[in-house]
Amino acid sequence: MTRIVIIGGVAGGASAAARARRMDEHAEIIMLERGEFVSFANCGLPYHIGGEIELRNALLLQTPDSFKQRFNVDVRVFSEVTAIDRQNKSVAVQPQHGGEAYQLSYDKLLLSPGASPIKPPISGIDHSHxxxxxxxxxxxxxxxxxxxxxxxxxxxxxxxxxxxxxxxxxxxxxxxxxxxxxxxxxxxxxxxxxxxxxxxxxxxxxxxxxxxxxxxxxxxxxxxxxxxxxxxxxxxxxxxxxxxxxxxxxxxxxxxxxxxAIGVRPETLLASYAGLALGERGGIKVNSAMQTSDPDIYAVGDAVETPDFVAGAPSLVPLAGPANRQGRIAADNMLGGDKHYQATQGTAICKLFDMAIASTGLNEKTLKRLGMDYEKVYVHAASHASYYPGAHPVTLKLLFTPDTGKILGAQAAGLDGIDKRIDVLAVAQRAGLTVRDLQDLELTYAPPFGSARDVINQAGMVATNMLDGIDPVCQVDDVLHMTDEQILLDVRNPPELTKIGAFPNALNIPLDQLRQRLDELPKDKEILVTCMVGLRGHVASRMLQQHGFKTKNLTGGYKTYHMATIEY
Amino acid sequence: MTRIVIIGGVAGGASAAARARRMDEHAEIIMLERGEFVSFANCGLPYHIGGEIELRNALLLQTPDSFKQRFNVDVRVFSEVTAIDRQNKSVAVQPQHGGEAYQLSYDKLLLSPGASPIKPPISGIDHSHxxxxxxxxxxxxxxxxxxxxxxxxxxxxxxxxxxxxxxxxxxxxxxxxxxxxxxxxxxxxxxxxxxxxxxxxxxxxxxxxxxxxxxxxxxxxxxxxxxxxxxxxxxxxxxxxxxxxxxxxxxxxxxxxxxxAIGVRPETLLASYAGLALGERGGIKVNSAMQTSDPDIYAVGDAVETPDFVAGAPSLVPLAGPANRQGRIAADNMLGGDKHYQATQGTAICKLFDMAIASTGLNEKTLKRLGMDYEKVYVHAASHASYYPGAHPVTLKLLFTPDTGKILGAQAAGLDGIDKRIDVLAVAQRAGLTVRDLQDLELTYAPPFGSARDVINQAGMVATNMLDGIDPVCQVDDVLHMTDEQILLDVRNPPELTKIGAFPNALNIPLDQLRQRLDELPKDKEILVTCMVGLRGHVASRMLQQHGFKTKNLTGGYKTYHMATIEY
The missing domain is CATH 3.50.50.60 (FAD/NAD(P)-binding domain)
Structure with missing residues (x-):
């Protein structure tokens, strides 16, 4: 009979225990948890403090008893593991509240210790408040x-x-x-x-x-x-x-x-004392089977490093989804399976009052840091048909490779439909789709839910027009650093400029007058075209190009300019 | 100068006109519309009748004037095309309200006539009410x-x-x-x-x-x-x-x-009089470039047949999204491009009061009709973390191939998060992912938006467990047609049976007592295991298998049984 010992009873550890039992009814499964609680909803904690989640009990998903009853898992709370003896394959357990310390042998050991809040060494940090x-x-x-x-x-x-x-x-x-x-x-x-x-x-x-x-x-x-x-x-x-x-x-x-709340640090003390290899980001090093440098010891969750999906670089991803999936994979493998973790995109979302912000893949800061080539476009489009009540702008930033249009990362923010758009892009990225493919995605559409041409389709079209040279784009940085060989043309209507805001140095010709006023534009300069969100700029840019002008369209228009230049 | 004539000024036609202008500033573009309105929001009509969309004007996205101003498109409303002269490449236009009929020549012609409501030949159908x-x-x-x-x-x-x-x-x-x-x-x-x-x-x-x-x-x-x-x-x-x-x-x-509202029929009269090939479903036949049997005539939208994504069979898909994309593709191709339409999944959604129902790919009825092999699983899971307010069950049906797990189709219904789940599955299907891949999708998770193990991940796990033989499933039909060699075991708690509903013929042993009551079960019979939604059934089924019982888990549990057997 295999004995599986699991250190840590929350996301990764609890998932592993339940899966291990389903895979092997006869294995002995012991879960050691330092604290009082196992399998609690840690992502729900702020919402109980805020009052949205009324009942504290709602956060306690399983108890040691319920784990025992349903999964025949021996859950020992208030049980801290103080050392791992890899030679003899056993762990030293120190029960809190005065119990006797003891050794517990294992066939397979799973580390799911999590991460702990970083506590900076400043004066007063231990104050009771x-x-x-x-x-x-x-x-x-x-x-x-x-x-x-x-x-x-x-x-x-x-x-x-x-x-x-x-x-x-x-x-x-x-x-x-x-x-x-x-x-x-x-x-x-x-x-x-x-x-x-x-x-x-x-x-x-x-x-x-x-x-x-x-x-x-x-x-x-x-x-x-x-x-x-x-x-x-x-x-x-x-x-x-x-x-x-x-x-x-x-x-x-x-x-x-x-x-x-300045961040968390992987709990690696036990692992490093036991001589297990750590990775370059300071987490426990594991292979895709979630195996540490000791083949009988697995590790999952916030404590481990996994390769990021895009660049393959080791990353620390303290998120619940990956921890759950890793726990499941480790359970299978401890019982002789051959499952592999598929890298981490880091898909995440945060609610802030009535808005949401979400991302997947790499951001621009990281792409720059890694020295990777990229292009980017911005789209601001309605979360559903704008004529149906309750539509709000979705602001989407899409990062992709300049050659093949492979999706590198995406970020979205707004009041409605943010989770959906990043989910779609996370799947597209994982499946290896390019920005070209985004044009053809067939997403649900009825006026309360989407648009015949969804934000995602639009982003694909904008990016493809850019890759194909149909509509070369420029960025806010270009507008901020214009040369004498460039002018900025704003094709919005004058009330938009006064009500919403204007570029300091732009010539204003409304799009619907542009065809009649071409003679006001210089043929010897590059024209950076802009509008509110980039759509009218696209129409104007295409028109001007075919009349012999050199143009670039500011992706995301004034709205992106404003987002990028405002200082807080 | 190329002259493009477009017949029909709504979704497909209007998209094509705008794209054609962006691609070619110098082409002559004439759009002929039989009715008074172009580019109106036909999907919004019921919502204006219902009162959700207050302003009628909100439905009028473009006018002939705005099209002229912005896109330099010659829009002629109240202009019915009565014949196409393919030999001379011209159409006969009959202006309504007493204008003179005239011939209009074209270099490229685009048909976007739409579909018309089916009017059955019954007595009284022409009554004013x-x-x-x-x-x-x-x-x-x-x-x-x-x-x-x-x-x-x-x-x-x-x-x-x-x-x-x-x-x-x-x-x-x-x-x-x-x-x-x-x-x-x-x-x-x-x-x-x-x-x-x-x-x-x-x-x-x-x-x-x-x-x-x-x-x-x-x-x-x-x-x-x-x-x-x-x-x-x-x-x-x-x-x-x-x-x-x-x-x-x-x-x-x-x-x-x-x-x-018994359906629509593609408007093919003009096309068929002109001798253009029709397809087997009665729509205008086009190739992937949206070209009809006459290489100078293109057709898009509700009037055409396109291959369905899964089986490749010709299908009629009167939806706005495909019409828009086809219009764009046809515009590019009429101007010398080489774009191809990527088949139709038929992704669709409908709001009904506070609920939504959506689907993509093929349904079970169609798979049966086509004689295609398939498996299916049902998952009922919360739209977001169940401990956060506002979570509602998502009921998901997933159809896939029995060998490779390729996604054939998906359907979902519920009060929250339905559009998102079908969007994710539509992208996964289009990208060629299998149900195995669904396990590893990294979707946005915070308690207000999803779950660490989303409905989609769960469906992938259930389907994979099934494909791998880890958890063989049975369907409602099996429960309805049990043999003497089978028994039905319901592992729910007794209050669920009395409050929600019970199977007429099931033995009831709550999951948490099962390990202690194995001796009440026959080893010589196949045990069909069930619970409320299939999750506890899975745990029970795995347990029993490893104690030497033959089991199958009813996918979707009592909830699916109830949905499938209730008669309206």
Missing amino acids: VFSLRNIPDMDAILAALATYKPRHATVVGGGFIGLEMAEALKHRGLNVALVELSPQVMAPVDIEMANMLHQKLISQGVDLRLKTGLEAIAPIELHPAEAEAMDQYDVAKKPHHELQLTLSNGQLQTDIVIM | VFSLRNIPDMDAILAALATYKPRHATVVGGGFIGLEMAEALKHRGLNVALVELSPQVMAPVDIEMANMLHQKLISQGVDLRLKTGLEAIAPIELHPAEAEAMDQYDVAKKPHHELQLTLSNGQLQTDIVIM
Whole structure:
């Protein structure tokens, strides 16, 4: 009888335990979890804090008992593994709350330890009003603090998934919220012009957004004796206005609680002590079978490195979907199977108030860093037929190879239909489709759901026109760095310029007058054509080319220009 | 200078005109439209009748003037083409409202005549209270009838897209509505067990649904002189309760207005008079370049036959998406391009009150008719994380080849996330992915949008387990036709049976007791295992197999059984 020992009882570990049991009714399966809870909905934690998910119990998907009953898995909570003895194939288990330590032998061992919040070594980081959010006890502690301290102001440090979700949750709770982020943008998986849509949303929702700002120290705000005296009430110490004084890289901020959400680090201590190989990004190294450098030890989830789908570079992807799939694959393989993990696109989505932002594949920052050639187009189109109520713009950025049009990555943001568009592109990318193929995708269409020519089809058409030289495009950078040999032509109607915004240096001829006013344009210069979103610019650009002008169409038009040049 | 003449100014024709102009600024482009309107939103018509789309103008996407201004297209409305002279490459145009007929020569001709509502030759079909809905004047006529006749009861004949949308629109308007459908189901693109979800919705919304019912005659209800006398008011004729008496194949029905929506027929008269080849389904025959049997004449849209993506069989697909793409391709090719249409999956969606139903590829009925081998699985899973508010079940049917797992077709229904799932499957099918690949798709996941293991992933896992023999499945038909060598085991908890419904002949052992009660099961019989949706059945089936039992898991569980056996 095979004995499988699993370290860690959440996403990857729990998936592996259930799959292992279904594959082998007779294996002995022991799951060791350091904490109190197994298989809880960690992605739901911010939403329970915010109040959207009312019942705490809704987050507890399985209990040790339910695991035992249904899957005959021996779940041992409060059981920390302190060492792996690879020679003797056993682990040292230290039960918490006073139990005796013991050795537990294994035939196959699965590591699913997850990742832990990064805790920067700054003064005050251990103050009782400073929290992170990774598990149920973390959530309980934050909820208890909200109930007992009744904070009026919270500071979220870090603008990733958890940071954004917590900023929203605390606003829902009625707190004033500051969001402090070291880099120039929140939501690292997308590029800055896309993130600017989030910045705008945060500000419009009243979040005090502080980009390019580091947290340097946290200090309690003490009641000065002089104040106490001035109050003339010696027996009641008056509470100061706020609890904590934050020293930021560019100033001071008073707040009541701090949520640290600057990222997570793979939990690799146990693995590295055991001499298992780590990868170059600091995660546990595994092959596509999810096997570590010890063939009897597998690892999955936030703790491991997997190759990214596009470039094959090792990547850390702390997401629930990959962890689940990896757990399933590891279970099969521990029981003699031959399953392989298919790299990670990093498909992700984040809700922020009424909007969503999502991405798959590589972003432009990463493509630049890796020195990969790419082209990009932007499309802004309605989430469904614009004449049917409830349509909202989908802003889509599509990155692809300049030669074959292979999809490198995609990002989308808006109020409606964002998940769908990135799902479609994630499938297209995984299947190896090119931007040309996107033109022909046959997607569901009825006015409440889509358009006869969906955003995705449009992006494919724009990219294909570009690849085929039918409509050469230019980018915001080109408009910002125009030469004397170029002019900028804005073909919008004048009210759009006054109402929405104008380029500082553009000639304005509305598209529908252009054919009659060609003589106002120079034949010896390159004309950068633009409109609101790029569609009229395309019509104008094609027209001008055939009248002997040299043109490039600004992809995404003024809307993309605005997104890319606004500073927050 | 090339002269392109386009017959028909809606979806396909309008797309072609705009693309042709972008591709060739100097071509002469003349668009002839029999009616008053070009490029209108025909998919929006029922929603304006229902009131969701408030402004009639929202449906008029372009006008002849706007086409002229922007695209320099000579749009001639009220201009019917009465003949094509292929020898001399010209068409005979008959302007309506008294203009002189004239000949118009062409270099390339594009036919985009659309399809017209089928009008069965039954008595009373021309009554003033009988309508169909294909264009703006049809819509105006229905709205005028609603305003002037103030009908209290409407009868919609035909349960396709238009029929369903009109039934809903008229309910929104406060009418009593009967829906009469000749076949046993509405929405022919899906199979009957899926359509049963629509039947249930129609009935729950108060629509008088009459399946397997033909309309045989329509007659006005006359005021009998005897009634007039009895009323004792000789100068005012009392209005009868309803306007029309319908003779149905199984009874009588009184109603005030009738909407005929039993389908459309391609408009091929002009093409066939001109000797152009028609296809076996009665549409205009075209090659993948959208070229008819005359190389200078192209045809697109509802009037043409295109090969279906799966079987390659000629099909008629009166949908807006394909028409748009075909128009674009034809435009390129008329101007010397070499673009090819990539067959039609027939991806479609229909909103019905708060639910949606969608499909892509071939359905089971068609696979049977074509004699193609297939397997099928059903999955019922939450549209997003079930612990986050607003999750609703997605019911998904997946059809695939028994050997390679190639996707043949998919259908989905539910309140949320239906468009997204069918879009994902449509892309997967077009890209040639198999059900195995669906397991590994990396889709957007955050609790408001999806699940770490999405419906699509789950369907892929179920289908793969089936193909690999890990979890052999059975279907509702097997349960309905059990032999003496089989028993049915329901592993749900007893309250589910009493609250939701039970199989008439099943042994009930809850999953969590099964391991302890194995001795109650026969080893010499095949055990058909079932639960609510198939997930617990899978766990039970795997367990039993490894204890030496022969099992099959009912795919989709009781929920699919109920959908498939209920009669409307």
